[in-house]
Amino acid sequence: MFSSSPSSSSRTVAVTDQIPANGRPPALQLIGNSAAMQALRAQISRIARCGAPVAIRGESGSGKELAARAIHAQGARAGFPFIAVNCGAIPEALMEAEFFGCRQGAYTGALHERQGLFQAAHGGSLLLDEVDDLPLGMQVKLLRALQERRVRKLGGSRDEAVDVRILCASQHGLARGVAAATFRRDLYYRLNVIELAVPPLRERLADLEVLCEAILARLSPQQAVRLAPPVLAALAGYAFPGNVRELENLLERALAFADDGVIAPDGLGLPSLAGVTPLRAPPAMPERQLSLPGMAPRSVAPVLPLALYLCQAEREMITLALVRERYHRGRAARQLGISVRQLRYRMQKLTIQEPQLDDGMEDK
Numbered sequence: 001m002f003s004s005s006p007s008s009s010s011r012t013v014a015v016t017d018q019i020p021a022n023g024r025p026p027a028l029q030l031i032g033n034s035a036a037m038q039a040l041r042a043q044i045s046r047i048a049r050c051g052a053p054v055a056i057r058g059e060s061g062s063g064k065e066l067a068a069r070a071i072h073a074q075g076a077r078a079g080f081p082f083i084a085v086n087c088g089a090i091p092e093a094l095m096e097a098e099f100f101g102c103r104q105g106a107y108t109g110a111l112h113e114r115q116g117l118f119q120a121a122h123g124g125s126l127l128l129d130e131v132d133d134l135p136l137g138m139q140v141k142l143l144r145a146l147q148e149r150r151v152r153k154l155g156g157s158r159d160e161a162v163d164v165r166i167l168c169a170s171q172h173g174l175a176r177g178v179a180a181a182t183f184r185r186d187l188y189y190r191l192n193v194i195e196l197a198v199p200p201l202r203e204r205l206a207d208l209e210v211l212c213e214a215i216l217a218r219l220s221p222q223q224a225v226r227l228a229p230p231v232l233a234a235l236a237g238y239a240f241p242g243n244v245r246e247l248e249n250l251l252e253r254a255l256a257f258a259d260d261g262v263i264a265p266d267g268l269g270l271p272s273l274a275g276v277t278p279l280r281a282p283p284a285m286p287e288r289q290l291s292l293p294g295m296a297p298r299s300v301a302p303v304l305p306l307a308l309y310l311c312q313a314e315r316e317m318i319t320l321a322l323v324r325e326r327y328h329r330g331r332a333a334r335q336l337g338i339s340v341r342q343l344r345y346r347m348q349k350l351t352i353q354e355p356q357l358d359d360g361m362e363d364k
């Protein structure tokens, strides 16, 4: 249910999922040199210097926990524990004991006095992952603990002081829960002092190559594995809804089909283009320096498989026409020089969706 920092400088605490269920050793740092990743790292360094609570937002598998670990590791609390807890994974009945500890006999089955997450993280940082999944009752108790910096074990009669930096993570940000009345506004203000957004992988495709290299080196420490040249282009055309975690899974599967240490495009098992939400714009592939004898190095545009490139260009132009014509398909089709039927077919094929508008959108 919770895990401690893999960093050797952290105190060891009881863990239940230090090695993830898939048995894969976790990455220890955020990899990537894209502008987005450099900006993220710069923000993390600044945030690490202060002790304020941080609310991290980002899609599933985008690296929120890794960002939280980096904030902890670069701050003054680095020599103390980092504890991560998935708030959505704890049964509500056990939550109070899990967070604040419990006295022996506090409930049936509480055979021993036990520390909670707050005590375990004392001096260090506590990451509340999927914090928006906390039930309202537990939100009240958490707020009290944060305000008073004291916790009371379940079944206990006295409070203990705890000194913990609170980091929290969610996919959509906490404001959404406040608007939906599922998240307390007062707790929101306590937790959301500093906001940090982790960009999805499809917005930093320039990181793909180094990410693949690092992941493959981690997955296959004995044998060097490389990607056949078209593989990177194929990956860059994929939207990665599951972000870096999905990339890890994909490469792990591809490793099983690698021949002589080379992953070929058909070993990737990428969902076919028709089933994937293609990217809105041609992907920002990392530019390579091409250096030939006697020539100064120059930057060259990456080569994409033609089908993928055409697909993306088509999608972009259709979207542009639709937006310009306020989703009036007839006018958009005229602009594009195709029939409305053809437009409808292509929109379906490319999974282009229209927003709900009051006017327009008629098949004229």
Ligand SMILES: Nc1ncnc2c1ncn2[C@@H]1O[C@H](COP(=O)(O)OP(=O)(O)OP(=O)(O)O)[C@@H](O)[C@H]1O
Pocket: 026, 027, 028, 029, 030, 031, 032, 058, 059, 060, 061, 062, 063, 064, 065, 066, 067, 129, 169, 211, 244, 245, 248
């Ligand atoms: N920039 C990155 N560099 C290297 N590995 C990364 C990066 N971002 C994510 N990962 C890896 O991807 C996986 C998911 O990362 P992490 O658990 O930090 O994501 P998350 O946003 O917390 O996911 P979830 O929403 O499921 O909680 C981990 O194995 C992590 O090591």
Ligand SMILES: [Mg+2]
Pocket: 064, 065, 129, 169
């Ligand atoms: Mg997480």
